[in-house]
Amino acid sequence: MFYLSRTGNTEGPFTDVVIADMIRSRLVDDGHVCPVGGSEWTLLSAHPSFQAAIEERRLRESAPPPAVAASAAAPAPPVATPASVRPGSPNAPPLPVRASAVPLPPAHPTPPGGLQAMAMQPQAAPPVSPASMGPMPAAQPAQPMAPNAGPMGPGSMGPMGPGSMGPMGPNAGPMGPGSMGPMAPNAGPMGPGSMSPMPPHVAMAQNGMPYGPPPMGGRPSGGFAGSFSVPPPEPKSKALVIAGAILGVLLLLGGGGAALAYFLVFRSATPLAQYFPEGTEVYAEVANVKGSALSAVQMGFLDASKIDEKKSLEDAQNGFANAFDLSKVDAARVALGIDGIAFGGHDLDKKGAVAIVVTWSDAKAAETLFKSARFNAEGDSEKGGRRYSLKKRDVSFEQKKGMSLLESSLSGLSLKASDKDDQLVWYPKQKVLVLANERGLNEIAPVVDGSQKRTLLAAPAFAAQKSRFGGKGLTAWIDTSVVKGEKAKDVQKYLEGTSPIVLSVGAEKGGVRMTMTGEVAGLDDQLGRLEGWLDAPGLTLGKRLPKETVGYLAFSSRSKLSGKDARDAFMKSLDKEESTKGFGKSVEDGEKALGAELTTIFDALGDEGAIAAVAKSGYRYQVGATPSFDDLAVVYVQKLKDKAAAKKLVDTLKQKIAGGPVKITGSGDDLVAEGEKPIPRVELRFVDGALVVVAGPKELADSTYAAFGGKGSLDGDAAHAVAVSSLKAKHAVLWFDLGRIGDTALAALPQAKDQAQAMGVDLGAIQLTGDRRMTGALGITFSKEGKKLAYTVDSMNMPVVFGAAAAFGMQKKAMKGLSGRKDDDDDVKPAFGSGFAPAPAKATMTLTGGNGSLTAKDPNDKNKDTKDSAQAKAAATGGGDFPAICETMFERYDHCVYKAVSSAHRPGLIKGLRSSVTKQDPSFRPRMCQSMLEAAERTHPGCK
Structure with a gap:
């Protein structure tokens, strides 16, 4: 690894392969380098690899025209050159410096075709020439590695060797987060609001460390060989996180080059709405795909040392290249050629128009993809452009077992030429790829080719929000007119x-x-009574909760209304809606049973309330166990406006429960209620103008009241502050300690770690403990806009929660689809976190008998006994006639997928699994078992 100075500024660090490629592509003409951890700057030409790159470029640029090349001496016989000694590889000897393109000395025979032929062959970026400079003498010493350089894998040849991936060889050592130029291992710290590392001398200066400037203009300063001091080893960079399939592929396939990284990060993007018609009702875009991926490196809860970046890189390279039968060089070019992705449509309640648009910065990159084996040109589209079909990759079950998730997913994609609602059309002039249904293509084609000028950008509703588009990340726009139809009429009035x-x-x-x-x-009729609530000053109760809090909901309860007016308004709102008419009678009955009216309750309420879930420190969830109030507590806190009204309610409560199964103790206004399990212990106190109620063990009650006294609260929790402090939240805040929840879940479900590890992602990279652990929060703020109520929902890391929930839902649906069962059949349900893992089916048989004999009794037919022990046992365990692959699958789930489940619950899970297979037609069972076995082997590789 080396720091680089071209103009007096420090860049990097970069690998020697990256710097060599920058020289070949003229991003670097001259300058100085200093090895990481070293103390001297030296000229580029003083380093063997860089001198070789300089000479290689000079030879290529000074080569004579083809006519002269034709008269060159006859080429030497082709000789395969070992990858380890080709120019650009770490062990290559230096090339001799020459002033003109003349034949090399005997030790370096002229390559096939001559120097001129080699230099003038068509050059994609970068050049690939398997025997570009002929064989090198074996006696040359190996080029030493720079201090702190990443490990160089076999075949790591930089841009010249076969299998090279553009500027970076496929095994060029681990890359830093999104290492597409200046981002590299051990990069300087991130500057405020910056997507690239600060130059090391700036970082050192900010930390009060001395640092001398690099030489100006690429010239050496004083001292021996132009040497001078450089900073100590730089701090560790943040880790690479794959943020979704497309973003991850682009990030991981990215090559080197400082200019490229700055282009990707800071380049502004034009909203892709210019390619959609004005009538679009739903629109979403990632306008700068590569910049969006790079921005993920700044997330503070990531641990750089815990992600297998090399495996992630190799999996992405191999997966993308293999899925489309591309070389790694072409795969990199295709991925880096993509600029943005957008989706749009309208009339989604029926067969409307939908389209996906992909914009490219490099048209040749897209055409490289279309020339691959799986794509087939279907001729010119009726709507302009060229249409392509995509065939599914033909792979066997055995081949799939060794695939990464990325490769498997891409291999399964297909688009038939006969399908009018899946049309893939390429517009080379505009560098736009469109995937649309027939109606969508009919509408979007004239917009893309420019014949229709009215685009979504001209729509007034979109134009008002245009400034929010074109940046990094995902941005979506939904016109509320999209909600239509008879079924939606109850919602339409609010939109x-x-x-x-x-x-x-x-x-x-x-x-x-x-x-x-x-x-x-x-x-309209409710905005008046909401005035006091809308003026809420903010929420503060959350940070006063105990540090053992796992999650909480804080909310504004401020009101300018009296208790009576608030009750009347509440009852009136119940009568207004069809769904709640008649509920007022239930409220009145509840008031009588409690012995207190809502008027008293509303009078007591102050500006803010909170409900929290709290767990003992060190609590661990056990799969199959039922959580209890021995370890957990629920806390309710309410600020008070009228303390007397609140005390009246507590006194009424004491009277109602006195003499029952609950024992009441406590002094003064405090109350402690204890009963037989499962009734939890409940403690109530008035603290600093608030009512604090804890249902749970005394240990957690004590820590809660201590927190409200200023000891051991979330106010001192840095992770809580990071998630909550930046939110726009005046009326509600929902917070979860995702780190603690995740830590507990992974301890209970260790197979989740195996599943992630199989994809090259170590979940340990997400910090789950300490002040930098990941937490999630969601805040809501309302305001009055004329006769409408405007809202802002602001969240941090909540997409993680939503994504996990969606993944679970997809897993459940996949399980049902795999088994060929309808959604309304709930006998078999997937168990959370266990892959395609059904829960126990409903018991249909009871086993009795002795002396080695079994009698099965069907509870639905008490008069029927079956004495065939084999048949009875099979029925009782969800069994049947299974092919060998099914028995293998059952064994794999028992030993691998369900390994974290207690031995008491595992037989029931296997029984349910067998039952789900039994319900299938015998001809379908092998296919189902094969698919489930494939899922188990993908998520638990190597487990038998």
């Missing part, structure tokens, strides 16, 4: 005349930020 909903998702220091804005109409 009539409202501005579009705008959603944005992006990465920042605290994590993944998601913001949504919109409006609600139809509340």
Whole structure:
């Protein structure tokens, strides 16, 4: 690894392969380098690899024209050159410096075709020439590695060797987060608001460390050989995180080059809305795909040392290249050629128009993809452009077992030429790729080719939000007119005349930020009573909760209304809606049973309330166990406006429960209620103008009241502050300690770690403990906009929660689809976190008998006994006639997928699994078992 100075500024560090490629591509003409951990700057030409790159470029640029090349001496016989000694590889000897393109000395025979032929052959970026400079003498000493350089894998040849991936060889050592130029291992710290590392001398200066400037203009300063001091080893960079399939592929396939990284990060992007018609109702874009991926490196809860970056890189390279039968050089070019991706459509309640648009910076990169084996040109589209079909990659079950998730997913993609609702059309002049249904293509084609000038950018509703588009991350726009139809009429009245909903998702220091804005109409008669609530000053109760808190909801309860007016308004709102009419009678019955009216309750309520879940320190969830109030507690806190009214309610409560199964103790206004399990212990106290109620063990009650006394609260928790402090949240805050929840979940479900590790991602990279652990928060703020209620939903890391929930839902659906069962059949349900793992089916048989004999009794037919022990046992265990692959699958799930489940629960899971297979037609069972075995082997590789 080397620091680089071209103009007096320090760049890097970079690998020697990256710097050599920058020389070949003229990003670097001259300058100085200093090895990381070293103390001297030396000229580029003093380093053997860089001198070789300089000479190689000079020879290529000074080569004579083809006519002269034709008269060159006959080429030497082709000789395969070992990858380890080719120019650009770490062990290559230096090339001799020459002033003109003349034949090399005997030790370096002329390559096939001569120097001129080699130099003038068509050059994709970068040149690939398997025997570019002929064989090198074996006696030359190996080039030494620079201090702190990453390990060089076999075949790591930089840009010249076969298998090279553009500027970076496929095994060129681990790359830093999104290492597409200046981002590299041990990069300097991130500057405020910056996507690239600060130059080391700036970082050192900010930390009060002395640092001398590099030589200006690439010239050496004083001292021996132009040497001078450089900083000590730089701090560790943040880790690479794959942020979704497309973003991950682009990030991991990215090559080197400082200019490229700056282009990717700081380049502004034009909203892709210019390619969609004005009538679009739903639109979403990632306008700068590569910049969005790079921005993920700044998330503070990542641990750089815990991600297998080399495996992630290699998996992405191999997966993308293999899926489309591309070389790694071409795969990199294709991935880096993509600029942005967008989706749009309208009339989604019926067969509407939908389209996906992919924009490219490099048309030849796209055409490289279309020339691959799986794509087939279908001729010119009726709507302009060239249409392509995509065939599914033909792979066997055995081949799939060794694939990464990325390769497997890409291999399964297909688009048939006969399908009018899956049309893939390429517009080379505009460098735009469109995937659309027939109606969508009919509408979007004239916009893309420029014949229709009215685009979504001209729509007034979109134009008002245009400034929020074109940046990094995902941004979505939804015109509320998209909600239509008879079934939606109850919702339409709240959306009539409202501005579009705008959603944005992006990465920042605290994590993944998601913001949504919109409006609600139809509340004219309620806005008056909401005035006091809308003026809420902010929420503060959350940070006063105990540090053992796992999650909480804090909310504004401020009101200018009296208790009576608040009750009347509440009852009136119940009568207004069809769904709640008649509920007022239930409220009145509840008031009588409690012995207190809502009027008293509303009078007591102050500005803010909170409900929290708290768990003992060190608590661990056990799969199959039922959580209890021995380890957990629920806390309710309410600020009070009228303490006397609150005390009246507590006194009424004491009277109601006195003499029952609950024992009441406590002095003064405090109350402690204890009963037989499962009734939890409940403690109530008045603290600093608030009512604090804890249902749970005394240990957690004590820590809660201590926290409100200023000891051991979330106020001192840095991770809580990072998630909550930046939110726009005046009316509600929902917070989860995702780190603690994740730590507990992984301890209970260790197979989740195996599943992630199989994809090259170590979940240990997400910090789950300490002040930098990941937490999630969601805040809501309302404001009055004329006769409408405007809202802002702001969240940090909540997409992680939503994504996990969605993944679980997809897993459940996949399980049902795999088994060929309908959604309304709930006998078999997938168990959380266990892959395609069904829970126990409903018992249909009971076993009795002795002396080696079994009698099965069907509870639905008490008069029927079956004495065939084999048949009875099979029925009782969900068994049947299974092919060998099914028995292998059952064994794999028992020993691998369900390994974290207690031995008491595992037989029931296997029984349910067998039962789900039994329900299938015998001809379908092998296919089902093969698919489930494939899933088990993918998530638990190597487990038998």
